[in-house]
Amino acid sequence: MFIDQAVINLKAGKGGDGSVAFRKEKYVPAGGPAGGDGGKGGDVVFVVDEGLRTLMDFRYKKHYAAQHGEDGKNKKMFGADGKDLVLKVPPGTIIKDEKTGEILADLTEHGERKVIARGGKGGKGNVHFKTATRQAPRFAIAGEQGQSLTVVMELKLIADVGLIGFPNVGKSTFLSVVTSATPKIADYHFTTLTPNLGMVKTKFGDSFVLADIPGLIEGAHEGIGLGHEFLRHVERTKVLIHVLDVASVEGRDPLEDFEKINQELKLYSEKLAEKPQIVAANKTDLPGAEENYERVKKELESIGVQVFPISAATNKGLDELLAFVSQRLKEAEEEERQAIIEGVEEEKVYKFNPEEEKLFTIRRENNTFIVEGKFVERLVYSTNFDDMDSLAYFQKVLRKRGIIDELKELGINDGDLVKIDEIEFEYYD
Known part of the structure; x- marks a missing residue:
């Protein structure tokens, strides 16, 4: 099973304690305070590693702690800082505070780093507390505790184009034909239990990443079936290929399928429902498909949805469909860039804002x-x-x-x- 969610506990390192020490050197009979400061506690840092594909490692280990800072030493020497704990995650990982639901990090690019829990500051040594009336302070300040929290990690696939549609409409077959991916293909519901990624290369030399995502059913926005897993992955894509079975092999109406899936997308996220969709009218090589195809084409193109007749089993119409998808993807990426340039899309800044505690x-x-x-x-x-x-x-x-x-x-x-x-x-x- 594809592991795309994990809950783990993080504990940053405690700052080292300040030292109480005095100079004890030959020919210095009245040596003053010489206690050094403690080192800073280590941070908990997340780093994107494009070689990773799942959150499997976080399924078995739940507690992670960074190294504590070293205590201060004599002769005003500082303690060493604690080492940061670096946790590697796949691209597409979102990290949320379990308590508040706040997004702490949205990690997408290889090498991207984000400090999620900060180590405590080191304490002050007694050298800082010497005054004119207090010549030999016999106290120092303890190091601060590091931040500690429980986070929810979610992995969302990063793909340019997503395949959506009811189970058994031919998405896995489509993916296997147009890419080098080898998903399991069989005649039963929810064959695809794990999202499959493949690279598509069109006959014009363009390429994009295509994801076949687990099938969607009614009630998915409420988590029924594989609903939440499905919808979580669809969010990352820029363009959707909506595969319909116009041969009605399982007795369903393809137009009703189209409406039901779009309703689920809308109930889960308005933004998701607004993504560009291109309909692949599949199984047109089977008897009875022609009439359904004409009906689907007329209805959907009247609302601005482009429909392509294809047969994943015989490769019919695939080149035309993929060329159009590639062009629409370029337009979607340009629209996204323009939105950022014009300031239409708000800049997302994720900060760790723990609930401020009263001092006492x-x-x-x-x-x-x-x-x-x-x-x-x-x-x-x-x-x-x-x-x-x-x-x-x-x-x-x-x-x-x-x-x-x-x-x-x-x-x-x-x-x-x-x-x-x-x-x-x-x-x-």
């Missing part, structure tokens, strides 16, 4: 005030509670960040207990 939250349980949040937990971790300078810095940050003011608003009194992470202390103003 405070909740009251009787006479205990519990302060929570990544910021305050990092502050606690960075504080040396046995050192007066470090403790003074801790209290200064609590006031500067508004934590003390909010405690007062919640009605804290002298002697009440404040709890931050595993640290508890009595409050006195």
